[in-house]
Amino acid sequence: MDITNVVVPTLEHPEAIANLEPIAEHLGQVSNLTRAVEVIAPQAKPHPNGAAELANHSDQVPLQIQHLTESLGDPDFAIANQAMLALIELGEQAVPALETAIDNYENSARVYAIKALASIGNPQSLELLINCAQPKELMLPVRRAAIVGLGKINWQHGNHSMTMTNGETIATQQAQIIDLLGSLLADPNWSIRYAVVVALAQVAQDHSQTQFSSKIQTMLAALYSQEPEPVVKTRAGMVYQPHAAMMATA
Amino acid sequence: MSDEHAPSIQIALTVEQAIANLSADDYSQRYYAAWWLGKLRAQEALEPLLLALQTEETSTELGGYPLKRNAARALGELKAPSAIPALTAALGSDDFYLREAAVLAIEAIASNPQGLRAAQACIPALSKLLPADLATLNNVKQQPYEAILKALGRLKAKSAEDSVRLFLGHRADRIRFAAYSAMYGITEDDDYAEQLISQLNNPDLNMRRTALANLGQLGYLAAAEAIANCEVENSFKLAALKDLLNAHLPNVDYDLSLSEPLQQIMLWMDDLL
Numbered sequence: 238m239d240i241t242n243v244v245v246p247t248l249e250h251p252e253a254i255a256n257l258e259p260i261a262e263h264l265g266q267v268s269n270l271t272r273a274v275e276v277i278a279p280q281a282k283p284h285p286n287g288a289a290e291l292a293n294h295s296d297q298v299p300l301q302i303q304h305l306t307e308s309l310g311d312p313d314f315a316i317a318n319q320a321m322l323a324l325i326e327l328g329e330q331a332v333p334a335l336e337t338a339i340d341n342y343e344n345s346a347r348v349y350a351i352k353a354l355a356s357i358g359n360p361q362s363l364e365l366l367i368n369c370a371q372p373k374e375l376m377l378p379v380r381r382a383a384i385v386g387l388g389k390i391n392w393q394h395g396n397h398s399m400t401m402t403n404g405e406t407i408a409t410q411q412a413q414i415i416d417l418l419g420s421l422l423a424d425p426n427w428s429i430r431y432a433v434v435v436a437l438a439q440v441a442q443d444h445s446q447t448q449f450s451s452k453i454q455t456m457l458a459a460l461y462s463q464e465p466e467p468v469v470k471t472r473a474g475m476v477y478q479p480h481a482a483m484m485a486t487a
Numbered sequence: 488m489s490d491e492h493a494p495s496i497q498i499a500l501t502v503e504q505a506i507a508n509l510s511a512d513d514y515s516q517r518y519y520a521a522w523w524l525g526k527l528r529a530q531e532a533l534e535p536l537l538l539a540l541q542t543e544e545t546s547t548e549l550g551g552y553p554l555k556r557n558a559a560r561a562l563g564e565l566k567a568p569s570a571i572p573a574l575t576a577a578l579g580s581d582d583f584y585l586r587e588a589a590v591l592a593i594e595a596i597a598s599n600p601q602g603l604r605a606a607q608a609c610i611p612a613l614s615k616l617l618p619a620d621l622a623t624l625n626n627v628k629q630q631p632y633e634a635i636l637k638a639l640g641r642l643k644a645k646s647a648e649d650s651v652r653l654f655l656g657h658r659a660d661r662i663r664f665a666a667y668s669a670m671y672g673i674t675e676d677d678d679y680a681e682q683l684i685s686q687l688n689n690p691d692l693n694m695r696r697t698a699l700a701n702l703g704q705l706g707y708l709a710a711a712e713a714i715a716n717c718e719v720e721n722s723f724k725l726a727a728l729k730d731l732l733n734a735h736l737p738n739v740d741y742d743l744s745l746s747e748p749l750q751q752i753m754l755w756m757d758d759l760l
Contacts, residue, residue, distance in 0.1 A: 381760040428725055432760045467736040468729045472753050
């Protein structure tokens, strides 16, 4: 039995596994995705062109995704992180497995899973991201990742345009996101408010010509005048002042 | 105020209600009101909180003076320089946790540019809490050394340099790291901060976390990138980078050259969300 699975990470403080440090160090040096996939899922054949190429070998992909998703809960940050990057590269096809990982009770895996989903930005993950952004979600890292993900939905996504032919539906969803972000600007935790500012910066960048833009500026202006935490206030200022906002997104 | 002392059930009181409750008959109401006023950073509560800190109190069954501890913590939140004499007096209490709360409050006041000068008046009282040599360390009353060392660093307590240096060899990691922080604060010698940066690669996760937190509290800008890349949970890195930025953000207005490096740090924080 693998001893690494014995240690249960607590809410935000996964325990250190001293004897895994050499692996972490090793993986840290391995930036090559193929190599990481090989380490994480030795049963699957590594492919010279990485996960994207692996996707063409459709028979291997489900196994690959299963191993990678399991590795998201690895107590070693480096392994979990490499698995997350591989799943992001697999994209679309990894989404169902990632959504299941979020429903599980394995805390650290949930964080990496939501980050991967946020990064893939499939509009069908929207409901899940909205749920995970709410105060009822108890893990702050999950909330932060979900909030940032709300700013990164890929609305031009292929499948989505087929199911959502009506542009108005997208606009409704976008308005829903902005309202949610606006309500989360009053969250008592500074890191949540910071994440909301970052998400709003992203949305503002995508909507510089639409009706959302002035709404976002009004929200940020209100935050800027009341925010007690200097970091959040300054980050809001980077978005709120147009010239600084360009630096922020450069 | 650190969430560490936050009650699990929080009742929203107005400032007036909370100030009135500070003299309620029920001890738990007074205790809660003191914490709540600190959370609200209610400046108008300064006098009543000072009174709560200074009023004679019989120690509770568990020992110590919990109301005074909360009053001291709240005064730290208010960052009022005029609280310094009362906090200095509290350093002589026989309650370890009251002494610790007072030291932390003094450091909080000193972290405010307007409070530093006033807070420096505590240097002799704080120094007296440190032993003259490590041999006597085990024979004297136990002290909140980590907090004391960090406070002396924050106060740039030149006169305490020799006592602080003794703690560079302390067996407990947290106290030793606090000594490095303090020596950096006192001497402004980068070597001490670099020692902490080198601990960001320590194989022990807890040591990495402690070094990270210390560097953030020091506001050591050169550590920002190492903190962002350190193998520690993102929540810890975000908290450390926030502390680091908060040490410099008030200065941006009159030092525009700070603006760009600080924005870079915020972009690193974006990636840690």
